[in-house]
Amino acid sequence: MAALTLEKLTVKFGGLVAVNELDLHIRDGELRCLLGPNGAGKSTTLDLICGKTSPTSGRVLLGNQDITHLPEFKRARAGVGRKFQTPTVFKDLSVIENLEIGRSAFPGVFSTLRIFRTPIRGRIREVLSLVGLEGEIYTKAENLSHGQTQWLEIAMLLMQDCRVILMDEPTAGMTAQETKQTASLFRELQGEHTMIVVEHDMTFVRDIADIVTVMDGGSLLAEGSITEIETNAAVREAYLADTGDDHA
Amino acid sequence: MNKGFSIDCIGYALFAVFVLLIIPWMANYSGYDLNSYARYLVLGMVAAAVALSWGAAGILNLGQALTFGIGSYIMAMHLKLKASGAQAEGMPDFMVWTNMEELPWFWEPFQSVSFTLAAGILVPVAIASLIGGFMFRGRITGVFVAIITLSLMLAVQLWMISEQRFTGGQNGLTGLAVLELFGWSVDVYGLAFYYMVAGCLLVVLTLGLLFLRSKAGLVLRAIKADPERTRFFGYDVSTYEIVAFATSAGIAGIAGMLYAMILGFASPTYMGLSLSLAFVIWAAVGGRESIVAATLGGIGVNMAEGRLSDLFFDQWTLILGVTFIVVVLFLPRGLFGLVMDLRIKLESHFMASPIARVNTLLDKYSSETAVSQREGK
Numbered sequence: 001m002a003a004l005t006l007e008k009l010t011v012k013f014g015g016l017v018a019v020n021e022l023d024l025h026i027r028d029g030e031l032r033c034l035l036g037p038n039g040a041g042k043s044t045t046l047d048l049i050c051g052k053t054s055p056t057s058g059r060v061l062l063g064n065q066d067i068t069h070l071p072e073f074k075r076a077r078a079g080v081g082r083k084f085q086t087p088t089v090f091k092d093l094s095v096i097e098n099l100e101i102g103r104s105a106f107p108g109v110f111s112t113l114r115i116f117r118t119p120i121r122g123r124i125r126e127v128l129s130l131v132g133l134e135g136e137i138y139t140k141a142e143n144l145s146h147g148q149t150q151w152l153e154i155a156m157l158l159m160q161d162c163r164v165i166l167m168d169e170p171t172a173g174m175t176a177q178e179t180k181q182t183a184s185l186f187r188e189l190q191g192e193h194t195m196i197v198v199e200h201d202m203t204f205v206r207d208i209a210d211i212v213t214v215m216d217g218g219s220l221l222a223e224g225s226i227t228e229i230e231t232n233a234a235v236r237e238a239y240l241a242d243t244g245d246d247h248a
Numbered sequence: 249m250n251k252g253f254s255i256d257c258i259g260y261a262l263f264a265v266f267v268l269l270i271i272p273w274m275a276n277y278s279g280y281d282l283n284s285y286a287r288y289l290v291l292g293m294v295a296a297a298v299a300l301s302w303g304a305a306g307i308l309n310l311g312q313a314l315t316f317g318i319g320s321y322i323m324a325m326h327l328k329l330k331a332s333g334a335q336a337e338g339m340p341d342f343m344v345w346t347n348m349e350e351l352p353w354f355w356e357p358f359q360s361v362s363f364t365l366a367a368g369i370l371v372p373v374a375i376a377s378l379i380g381g382f383m384f385r386g387r388i389t390g391v392f393v394a395i396i397t398l399s400l401m402l403a404v405q406l407w408m409i410s411e412q413r414f415t416g417g418q419n420g421l422t423g424l425a426v427l428e429l430f431g432w433s434v435d436v437y438g439l440a441f442y443y444m445v446a447g448c449l450l451v452v453l454t455l456g457l458l459f460l461r462s463k464a465g466l467v468l469r470a471i472k473a474d475p476e477r478t479r480f481f482g483y484d485v486s487t488y489e490i491v492a493f494a495t496s497a498g499i500a501g502i503a504g505m506l507y508a509m510i511l512g513f514a515s516p517t518y519m520g521l522s523l524s525l526a527f528v529i530w531a532a533v534g535g536r537e538s539i540v541a542a543t544l545g546g547i548g549v550n551m552a553e554g555r556l557s558d559l560f561f562d563q564w565t566l567i568l569g570v571t572f573i574v575v576v577l578f579l580p581r582g583l584f585g586l587v588m589d590l591r592i593k594l595e596s597h598f599m600a601s602p603i604a605r606v607n608t609l610l611d612k613y614s615s616e617t618a619v620s621q622r623e624g625k
Binding site: 050052071073076077082084088090091092093094097100101104107108109112114115116138156160 | 488
C-alpha cells in the first residue's frame with residue numbers, strides 16, 4: 001500500500017522548471033532518502049507535498065486521498081508533517097509548549113479552548129526521552145543548542161503523529177555524535193512512520209535509508225538501494241560534475 | 249501554559265482588590281470622582297481589548313475605536329428613544345429637525361433593553377468577524393492590518409457625521425435618558441453603578457485570561473511568532489485570528505455601551521483617530537503581553553491625565569507625550585515587561601523557590617504514575 005504517491009508532478013517558477021513530471025511511490029512505513037545536487041528540486045518537492053507551493057500540474061495522493069488542492073492546514077490534518085531545513089520551532093515558547101503545539105489531533109478553536117495544562121506523562125514523556133529533552137521541559141526554545149533545536153522540531157512532528165513526515169536536512173549543523181544519535185532515532189521510527197528525508201550527509205544516508213531516490217534538474221535520475229545508487233554511472237556524473245564527491 | 253499560574257492569580261487578585269476596594273475608597277464612595285474612576289475602568293477595558301488582539305495574537309488594530317464607538321451609539325440609541333417618548337411618534341429631536349417622517353426601521357428594535365445589550369456585543373463581533381474574515385483569509389498581516397482597520401474606522405466615522413438624519417451627525421446623540429435595568433434606574437454617579445462597571449471589567453478580564461491561558465491562547469502566541477509554521481501543524485490560522493479579533497471587538501463594544509452611559513452622550517469623536525491611537529498607547533505603556541497590565545496602563549494614564557491637567561494647565565500633554573516616548577524607547581514591552589524581567593531575575597536568583605519545588609514534585613509524581621501505569625499493564 002502506497003502511503004504517498006506523486007503523479008507527474010510539475011512546478012514552474014516563471015521560465016524555470018523546478019520539478020519536472022516527477023513520479024514517486026512511497027510504501028507505508030518506508031524511509032526514503034532524497035538526494036541530488038544543489039538546485040535539483042528536493043526541497044521544492046517537499047514544499048509541493050506539504051502545500052507550501054502549489055504545483056503547475058500533476059497530483060499528490062496521500063493513501064487514496066487526493067490532497068493536491070488542499071490548503072496547508074488541511075494537509076497537516078490529513079497526515080503530512082514537515083520539518084524545515086533551518087530548524088523552525090517557536091523560540092518564545094518553552095519546550096513543553098512547543099510540544100503542546102505539536103500535539104494537534106484536535107486543532108479547532110473550540111477544542112483548544114478547553115485545554116489548560118499539558119500532562120507530562122504518556123506520549124509526551126516518551127517523546128521527550130526519545131529526543132533527550134527531559135531535562136529541558138521549561139527551557140525556552142531559544143536557549144537550546146542547535147542540535148537540541150533540531151531534535152525539538154523532530155519531537156514536535158512525533159507529537160503531531162503524522163502518517164508521512166517530510167524531513168529537510170535533519171542533521172544540518174549537528175556534530176558527528178548528534179548525527180549518530182539522530183540516525184538511531186530514525187531507525188526506531190522506521191516502520192511506524194513513513195518518512196522522506198532530504199540529506200547531504202552520505203554516512204547518515206547509508207545508515208538509515210531503505211531506498212534512495214536521486215534527483216537532478218527537477219527530474220528523477222535514479223532510484224534503488226544505496227549500493228545500486230553508489231555504483232550508478234549517471235549519479236556519479238551528476239554529483240561529480242556539480243559539487244564533487246566530498247561526502248563519500 | 250503549565251507554569252506561573254499561581255503568581256498570575258496573585259497578581260490578578262491584587263488587581264481585583266485595587267478595583268473593588270481601593271478605588272471607591274479613594275473617591276469617597278460617591279460623586280463626580282467615582283464617575284471619573286468608572287470612566288477610567290471602561291477605558292482600561294478597551295486597552296485590554298487592544299492587548300488581546302495585539303499582544304496575544306500580533307494583530308495591531310488601530311481602529312479599535314470603531315467597535316467601541318458602535319457600542320456607545322447602540323446604547324445611546326436606546327437611551328435616546330427612551331428620552332424621546334413624549335415627542336410626536338417617539339422620534340428623537342434631531343430627526344424632527346431634519347424633517348424625517350417616521351422612525352427609521354433600524355432604530356425600532358432599540359426600544360428594547362435586552363435587544364440593545366445583546367446588539368452592543370454582537371454587532372461589533374459580527375462586524376469584526378466580517379472584516380477579519382476578509383483580512384485573515386486573504387493572509388493580510390502586520391502593518392497592512394493596521395492600515396485597513398484605521399482607514400475603515402475613519403470611513404465609518406465620516407459616514408456617521410454625514411448621515412445626520414440617522415445619527416445626529418457631528419453632535420452625536422445627546423440628551424439621553426437614564427438606563428433602566430430590571431426596574432433599577434441606573435445612577436451613574438452612584439456606588440452601585442461603579443460596582444456594575446467594575447464587575448463587567450473583572451468578568452471580561454477573567455474570561456480573557458482563561459482564553460489566553462488555554463491552548464487556544466498558546467496557539468495564538470505561536471501564530472504571532474510564525475503563522476506559516478503553525479499552519480503546518482494543522483491549525484487553521486485565519487480562524488484563530490478572526491476569533492481573537494472578534495473577541496477584542498466584543499469587549500470594546502461592552503466598554504462603548506458603558507462609556508455612553510457614563511458621559512451621557514455618544515459622539516463621532518468616540519470613533520476618532522486620537523482616541524483610537526490613545527487606546528494603543530495605553531496598552532503599550534501598561535504592557536501589551538498581559539491584558540491586566542494593559543488595563544492598568546489605561547487606568548493609570550487616565551488617572552495621571554486627570555491629576556496632571558489640574559496641576560499643569562497647558563503642559564500636561566507635553567509631560568504625557570515625553571512619558572510615552574520614554575516608554576517606547578526604553579521599555580518596548582511596557583511596564584509589564586519590566587516586572588517580568590525582574591521576576592525572571594528573582595527566579596534564577598532563588599532557583600529553589602517553593603513554586604519550583606512544587607513543580608518538580610508534580611513532575612516526579614506524574615512520571616511515577618506513568619511508570620506504574622505502564623508496569624501495571
